[in-house]
Amino acid sequence: MYRYDNYDQTLVNERVAQFRGQVRRHLDGKLSDEEFRQLRLRNGLYYQLHAYMFRIAVPYGLFSSRQMHTLAHCARTYDRGYGHFTTRQNIQFNWPELEDVAKIMEELAKVQMHAIQTSGNVVRNVTADQYAGVAADELEDPRPYCEILRQWSTLHPEFCWLPRKFKIGVTGAAEDRAAIRLHDIGLELVSGENGEVGFKVFVGGGMGRTPIVGKVIREYLEKRHLLTYVEAVLRVYNQLGRRDDNNKARIKILVRSLGIKRFRKLVEAEWELSRDDGLELTTTEIERMQGFFAPPDYQAAGNGAAELEQQMAADPSFARWVKRNTRPHKVAGYRIAIVSVKAPGAPPGDLTDAQMDGIADLAERFSFGELRSTHEQNLVLADVAEGSLQALWEGLKALELATPNIGTLNDMICCPGLDFCALAKASTIPVAAQINEKFSDLDYLYDLGELKLKMSGCMNACGHHHVGHLGLLGVDKKGSEWYQITMGGSAGNDAALGRRIGPAIPIDGVADAIEKILVLYVELREEGERFVDTVRRTGIAPFKERVYADHP
């Protein structure tokens, strides 16, 4: 993984000192609440319902055991013993005291972490495929480009006050696991006509209250022009994006109002003028960055596969975990292990300090000391030898992180909701619990196959409900909590926005409504057909009829 040099370390240290100064000026009355808000957000510090919330960057979801131990220590020392992984692969703490935040930043800086630009109208944490570098379907590892983008965008003087936040997602794989079509800029590594690898560039995607699937702005961009082109897009956006209405300020609204053709023309014209302004990357520089992400020291396969097969045959519950929670690795003899942070009864994405320490140790023992967080709010140990899987599973079981439910209904994305968030209209965590309770039979869940349930407690859509196969949106009706159901969305290569099936239903009835939908799906599906494919084939009408049969 990337290691800071003196430049990176100095920047992060100086940024901590700068934040300390801002806090001091605020406490001395030299910065109003609103002014301090604008500044603290740039370091990931929010004020939520009950307390400050502090969001720490995990660049493209990659971190080390040592960093995870520091996060555990911070959860224990400065919070109430847990942390929450977000859909931007970051982690947030819900209960820090203002006077402790600079201390947390100092602790983070010691292990090469920070909270820079995890909020505010700036370029946010760049996200990537959680299987980057190990996926069998990958053309090239996206992480070196993510790190290049991270550094270029950090404290960028021209783009520090954009009209609105700006999110970039990158993938190098055939299957889009990074939802790049739902980003302000999405980048996909592709082969050009000459066989060289470059980027296909998407622009203007996003969720929130106006969900839009991104458009292709450029079919092929040479790697050396990654920064020159992205800077041209940002410059056009910084000048022309709306600043009169926060809800219309994202680049997606600008692209939609101009049309992709006109927007492309503006960007290309800007790019012509600025592409020689010193941002072109050399091959040596790209290779140097790639060196940080070189494969670890994999061992020859040996007879791990045979051993694993025996272990699976002898222990059905281990076999079930391997089948559900691991994925093929590009290197023979290894598997990708997904750590389910979706145990029934625990809020999705939450880890206790002890779990953090425990999983950091497991990563050290079984996966070269590295971990990844996913936008689906799980963790990944990417490089586990087949022969070590059982020992890893035992370790995860002891931490209650071995629920074999990846890809099932219960592996849902869920924002913090009304329990923590000042913007939320409805609570999400009790709904997750309600669903987990109703659908606790794993065999039933397996039979349902891949089903992406995504839930947001308000229309800002942090829980990505628009792109859930099944989406749940919390709304407030005269002071009580209701949920709208959408169906048929997807965040992948076939990105699509879900359609609302009808009026919102009361919060207590969510799991029952889902049950009706699932029963009908089982009746309607053809052999091997995924839920989302059935919905696309039949349309939502039959589901609507079933859900609202008793309550027209």
Add this chain to the structure above:
Amino acid sequence: MQIIRNQRVEEDTWQHVSDGEPLVEGPVTVSLKRWLEERDTLSARGDIGVRLAPADELDELLADLAQISLLVLEFPAITEGRGYTQARLLRTRHGYSGEIRATGDVQHDQLSFMQRCGIDSFVVREDRDIDDALQAFGEVSVRYQPAADDETLIFHRREQG
């Protein structure tokens, strides 16, 4: 009134004349609109400055840059970000070498970003401590990317050793 100019506190020597007000002796600034309307008489004067609002197009002014010794960029709120691009383009694309000044809701924490984009003087908000704001320039010494300053992209700098 005191301003920050080239990282020092100085007295402002300019007078800023509103549209419709009579011009006064000495160095004055006018709005872009007034400059375009009264260019011929204004350019006969000595020191003249032009004030640009965030939405103003630079194109209208490009041919006149050599006659203008001060450009004032307006930042009505801390969240206003267009002036950073205006300044950078004036410096790097259009070769403007006169003074560029930020005015409006201008405070400590914007200054180093503004400076990097080519702004060299600052009218710090009156209710804020101007000496305190002077400290802003040295807070973060590492720059990852070029702007209107002499910085080199961090990856180039590492290769150059």
